[in-house]
Amino acid sequence: MEKSSKAVYLDNAATTRISDTVFEGVLPYLKERYGNPSSVYSLGQESARAIEKSRERLASALNCTPGEIYFTGGGSESNNWAIRSCGASHIITSEFEHHAVLHVCENLEKHTGVKTTYLPVYANGIIKIEDLEKALHENPSTGLVTIMFANNEIGTIQPIAEIGRLISDWNKKNRKCRFHTDAVQAVGNVPIDVQAMNIDMLSLSGHKFHGMKGAGALYVRKGVKLPPFILGGAQERGSRAGTENVAGIVALGIAVEEAVGNLEEKNALLLKKRERIYNEVMKIERTRLNGDLEKRLSNNLNFSFEGIEGEALLLNLDLMGIAASSGSACTSGSLDPSHVLLALGLPHEIAHGSLRISMSRYTTDDEITHLLEVLPPIVAKLRAMSPVWENINV
Numbered sequence: 167m168e169k170s171s172k173a174v175y176l177d178n179a180a181t182t183r184i185s186d187t188v189f190e191g192v193l194p195y196l197k198e199r200y201g202n203p204s205s206v207y208s209l210g211q212e213s214a215r216a217i218e219k220s221r222e223r224l225a226s227a228l229n230c231t232p233g234e235i236y237f238t239g240g241g242s243e244s245n246n247w248a249i250r251s252c253g254a255s256h257i258i259t260s261e262f263e264h265h266a267v268l269h270v271c272e273n274l275e276k277h278t279g280v281k282t283t284y285l286p287v288y289a290n291g292i293i294k295i296e297d298l299e300k301a302l303h304e305n306p307s308t309g310l311v312t313i314m315f316a317n318n319e320i321g322t323i324q325p326i327a328e329i330g331r332l333i334s335d336w337n338k339k340n341r342k343c344r345f346h347t348d349a350v351q352a353v354g355n356v357p358i359d360v361q362a363m364n365i366d367m368l369s370l371s372g373h374k375f376h377g378m379k380g381a382g383a384l385y386v387r388k389g390v391k392l393p394p395f396i397l398g399g400a401q402e403r404g405s406r407a408g409t410e411n412v413a414g415i416v417a418l419g420i421a422v423e424e425a426v427g428n429l430e431e432k433n434a435l436l437l438k439k440r441e442r443i444y445n446e447v448m449k450i451e452r453t454r455l456n457g458d459l460e461k462r463l464s465n466n467l468n469f470s471f472e473g474i475e476g477e478a479l480l481l482n483l484d485l486m487g488i489a490a491s492s493g494s495a496c497t498s499g500s501l502d503p504s505h506v507l508l509a510l511g512l513p514h515e516i517a518h519g520s521l522r523i524s525m526s527r528y529t530t531d532d533e534i535t536h537l538l539e540v541l542p543p544i545v546a547k548l549r550a551m552s553p554v555w556e557n558i559n560v
């Protein structure tokens with residue numbers, strides 16, 4: 167196969183391009199509107215007003231009040247803050263959270279007295295409410311449940327409203343358990359209402375929905391006491407010191423408004439594209455889809471091809487101009503199979519041969535055609551070279 171000059175970006179779960187509207191909206195804040203939001207003169211106050219405008223836009227997207235939004239440096243920071251600072255001595259989470267949740271829990275277990283229960287996610291990549299209920303009854307002092315809204319590798323969507331309802335009922339008997347969700351993959355892809363879903367804290371990140379890298383937010387319900395995360399200046403009502411990333415925050419506000427504005431229409435288009443890819447790729451023999459087909463993000467597919475290495479597959483796709491991923495961006499570069507795929511119960515050798523395709527509203531039918539043309543021959547070529555495949559086929 168010839169090296170292709172096409173550029174096909176199918177790794178939107180890792181990051182997204184910034185939208186044209188976001189780009190235009192941000193430019194003034196990279197040039198003439200550079201004032202420090204804490205300064206009293208007009209140039210500073212202009213920046214301060216831009217931040218508050220973004221806060222309002224986020225609040226309206228999540229159905230909360232602007233006073234419940236705190237800007238952060240992204241999804242990882244929001245997760246760290248919520249979990250580290252909430253003061254829980256027992257935490258319930260799931261086996262396949264993002265490392266920005268799992269590594270915080272592990273770190274707390276190692277260095278403090280915090281205990282953590284990890285709920286299984288089964289072959290379909292979804293927790294069972296009964297398991298959560300049982301874990302709460304076994305650990306009535308649980309101070310935090312943190313379950314991701316949608317998984318970043320396999321796109322499965324968790325029963326967030328049911329979890330919220332369960333915890334809210336649980337708290338009626340004089341208990342104080344908080345519900346945090348890492349919604350970094352869900353915002354802009356799934357409708358979210360923090361009131362209706364009884365969510366106490368929610369993490370999000372601008373660069374996953376066509377905003378900029380390094381700007382995210384943590385929603386904290388009024389009445390939930392969360393100590394400050396970064397001490398210093400009085401930014402973010404004294405909770406997160408440091409001169410604000412004004413451009414990133416402006417981008418976040420515009421991006422969230424755009425993303426939730428045309429959600430239904432966008433998802434309908436993505437579902438059609440997803441179905442097309444799914445139908446074609448599943449024709450390749452000994453291929454499986456990882457995670458539930460229905461309860462998953464409209465932009466995500468994750469396949470395992472028996473007998474091949476995910477890394478080799480990615481390099482071959484890259485030669486054909488296609489950017490995709492195997493597991494998460496954080497695990498690529500290491501030879502460990504994805505903790506998400508292992509949590510589904512996949513054997514190591516199959517977890518190694520996985521491919522994540524994640525689309526965005528910019529993904530075109532032509533790009534998909536290109537993927538569907540080059541993927542089957544690449545899989546066939548790699549299998550022809552694979553000693554593992556020889557053994558499978560005897």
Ligand SMILES: *Cc1c(COP(=O)(O)O)cnc(C)c1O
Pocket residue numbers: 179180239240241242243264266314316317318348349350351371372374380382
């Ligand atoms: C990308 C991602 C994060 C990390 O967000 P950053 O803004 O890159 O720190 C956390 N959780 C999930 C589910 C993600 O997909």
